[in-house]
Amino acid sequence: MLFAGVDAGGTSTRVAVHTASGARAGYGTAGGGNPAAHGPAAAGEAIAAALRQAIHGLPPDSVTASVAGVAGSDDGFAAVLRRVWAEQGLTHSPRLVSDVDVAYAAGTHAPSGTLLLAGTGAAAARFTAREIDGVADGLGWLLGDEGGGFWIGRAGVRAAVRELDRGSPGGPLVELVTRRFAVAGPPRRRADQIVRMAQADRMTLAASAPLVGQAAELGDPRAREIVREAAERLVASAVRVHRAGPVVLAGSVLTSEGPVRRAVLGLLEGQDPARCVVT
Numbered sequence: 001m002l003f004a005g006v007d008a009g010g011t012s013t014r015v016a017v018h019t020a021s022g023a024r025a026g027y028g029t030a031g032g033g034n035p036a037a038h039g040p041a042a043a044g045e046a047i048a049a050a051l052r053q054a055i056h057g058l059p060p061d062s063v064t065a066s067v068a069g070v071a072g073s074d075d076g077f078a079a080v081l082r083r084v085w086a087e088q089g090l091t092h093s094p095r096l097v098s099d100v101d102v103a104y105a106a107g108t109h110a111p112s113g114t115l116l117l118a119g120t121g122a123a124a125a126r127f128t129a130r131e132i133d134g135v136a137d138g139l140g141w142l143l144g145d146e147g148g149g150f151w152i153g154r155a156g157v158r159a160a161v162r163e164l165d166r167g168s169p170g171g172p173l174v175e176l177v178t179r180r181f182a183v184a185g186p187p188r189r190r191a192d193q194i195v196r197m198a199q200a201d202r203m204t205l206a207a208s209a210p211l212v213g214q215a216a217e218l219g220d221p222r223a224r225e226i227v228r229e230a231a232e233r234l235v236a237s238a239v240r241v242h243r244a245g246p247v248v249l250a251g252s253v254l255t256s257e258g259p260v261r262r263a264v265l266g267l268l269e270g271q272d273p274a275r276c277v278v279t
Contacts (some may be wrong), residue, residue, distance in 0.1 A: 012163050
């Protein structure tokens, strides 16, 4: 018997196939599989591409159970996954859960605790007996996800564009954003080009999040402000729902070494009433 697990977020999708003993039998990756960010069709295609890689060379009918943790999904997306599984020859449709469930289970064996997730999006969730019983944020890129990758990238690009609009040469943040968008010319022209590119593909803003951390490390004052504010917003979400147990950090913003992760860890350690333990 084989078991498949899916972790689909706004930036990337991963599928792993394991034996009953836990040994990995297959693995695949693809682009973002978040239907809210990319649309159900594109998200389904990304998950299908990762699934094909993961089961390559394996008998599909040996996959007897699957769990798909998908950011931005709703009940309707389950039908998309059933179709994808059937097209790949898998006879057992996957159980659809949120990326929050998958991230918490991957981070700790404790049945009760808190997840603080910051990838492309951001959310905090309290778990009791492995069931979610409290959520903060996770409201999507347009109205929420404060402190997540999209929020950080948008704040950084916005700050750079405003500097260019004022005709300022800017500092490290402006230089990094200009290079990332590959624009040239006078400051205002560069600002206009960046705006048009961001409007054409909003995910370029999420992809710009690492630039803010890099600029902060180089001493850019605005980048440092964004890092501080992102950390404060993330920790505020965690504190809202935390009661007891470990605090699991998940998502690329918090699992990658950098100023946001360090700032979040520092703030969590200062939350004595919450007695946060980061795993």
